[in-house]
Amino acid sequence: MKGIGIILAGGGSDKRLGKLTESRATSAMPIGGCYRCIDFTLSNMTHSGINKVAVITQYNSRSLHDHLSSSKWWDLGRKQGGLFVFSPYLSDDNSYWFRGTADSIYQNITYLERSNEPYVVIASGNSIHKIDYNQLIQYHVDKDAEITIAYVPAPKDEDLRQYGVMDMDENDRVLDFEEKPLEPQSKFISLGLYVISRKLLIDLLKSISAEGRYDLAQDIFMRYRKRLRIYGYRHEGYWRTLNSTKAYYDTNMDFLHSDIRNLFSRKYPFTQTKPKDEPPAKYNFGANVKNSLAGSGTILNGNVEHSVLFRKVFVGENSNITNAIIMDGCRIGNNCVVDNAILDKEVVLNDGVQIIGSSDNPVIVTKKTIL
């Protein structure tokens, strides 16, 4: 079943992750001690045999471009297919930023026109999941669907107002689709993961663009839900999307559970990321680390509990790190206390500094801060 992929990695401008996305797109957020968010979708693509993938970026894309600068880590350095990265550009007849998800694809419609694979898988770069997209395409074919949208039942107490929500009949045919509704009528969350035939997508993009409409969810799924055969594909299993600081914190802490780690890191196919070639983590005399992750190149002298430490973190003597996320290259001196906090990359805490947040509201220390 041949498909091409599109990863929408433009998110972040909506500031839902607050200070964390000041310096990067949501898709470039560091996750689980060594990954960036987009690794999960990218790895799904290659593991599903989709070896032609376009990543569409817009907001604050430097770190994302840096991460994607070599496509070989995801096996996408290919003559046939490979990785395409699209950013907004100026031309004589076009001086717009992408005006919506559909517009961002429409402005790169040549990518679709020059392909000959029958299907397109459109995925978000902000979600963490492991799905065989081939099964999704197969389902799409079996259902004789025109559009297939993956969904999960909403977790209890989840605020549905920040999701696309959808409702299906008993055959999973989509009856209703609402994007970030104020009063959600349904209990199913769209994953932002769609299958559509390439030709139909080209036609739809052209016609909605002519009407001055630019959004996949509103202008295609909602507007065409009666005219097109749209089906839901129920995903059973882990899924997270980075739509709040809390979701970011919780997603990282999920990796302290062995079933989540196993899903992505130990169960083939593994989620791939760009290697950084750091040496093994070093536990010196006095290190006391419990229920935590430590990335490579990390040097530990103090106490760490229930925390995720990324690569090249240094923890000094007698420091106590609890319930924290510490990103690459942070340097924590001696006798520091860090509790319920997110330290962005390359933060330096001098000896004795205390950073204490609460479990509802972790403190965020922005990139390269020196305290």
Next chain:
Amino acid sequence: MRKKEMIAMLLAGGQGSRLGVLTATKAKPALSFGGKYRIIDFAMSNCINSGVDTLGVLTQYLPLQLNQHIGIGIPWDMDRRNGGVTILAPHLKSDHGEFYSGTANAIFQNVSYIDAFNPEYVLILGGDHIYKMDYSEMLHFHKKNKADVTVAVQEVPLDEASRMGIMNADESSKIYEFEEKPKNPKSNLASMGIYIFNWELLKSALEADSLVHPDSDFGKHIIPTLLGQGKRLFAHRFNQYWKDVGTIESYWLANMDLIQTVPEFNLYEDFWKIYTDSDHQPPLYSGANSQITTSLVSEGCEVYGTVKNSVIGPEVVIGEGAVITDSIIMDACVIGKNTVIERCIIDSACKIGDDVTMGVGDNIKNELKPHIYDSGITVLGESTVVPNGVKIGKNCVLYGETAPADYPNNELASGQSIVHGLEEE
């Protein structure tokens, strides 16, 4: 093809027989070191960090793992259109075929590979040592002295000098004499087996020597011959960390060098990275009851027990209640619950059961190979399986899938071996 000023030839065919069962399934340069690395990574990383991007790797003994590890050289940025890394295995020629019979003979058999790059200089390396060295400095030294050959040397204690190849040099570092394992060494400059040759000179010397010595060797033949011809040979002193890991004990000691708080050999510097094939590298997890001190632990490990003074490779699982002390555990091993391991070297993908005790007992030399296993270290070869509840002494050797029946009274006394499925035993 564009001309290269200097290309490197890395001799990686050695068995490393004094490493016993560790090199029973792979060549010594492919042996793990420092957790995530393999020994050959150091020489290869030195090359790329020194600006040498063209490298021939000469393999011979059990090359499969080496070939898989090197691949097309991606981890070292040696996947190049012009140059890059090439594996050079012995091969058949139109009228004959032969293995590499000596270090110089191996280069001689690959003259056409080198000629294709038309280099001024050829750097000859071994794949057996742990060190960080800037070969471009050595080349600079070579050019400055208008040398024909430059030999990298290290000052060693005089009592060790009688076990090594010694270069006697004058105050300008010009070598006037070479002595192999001298009884009464005149100097302490030991050859590191790293040479820079002017290619034209080396090529003619290899051709001439091939007619005389079928097992042509750099130390035994080429260097003495060139000295005898009055060529300009210079000794380039290298005084930083340089360790041979040729024996079980030296291999163990060099690994343990890395766990010091401020190690003499520092892997944590940014400007001279050591690269290796590790594209799948999840972080390591320390469990709620784990305790890890003074140790190196690699990516993807899951540690639920206690680890002290040890070096642990990637993807190792250490069970609840297990206690690992003074040991080296290579990648993908699984250590059972409440298992005690002291002063052992455990090669890749071993499965150790629960409640095993290993490396405890009297220090009796190994009965079969006392010259190899005499330092109190028990060694497990690749993919060895150890059943639950057994007790294993010191200087033991295990290889293959061992079963409870192999352990009389659930015990393997110090100095005993269980080896399944290795021809040499």
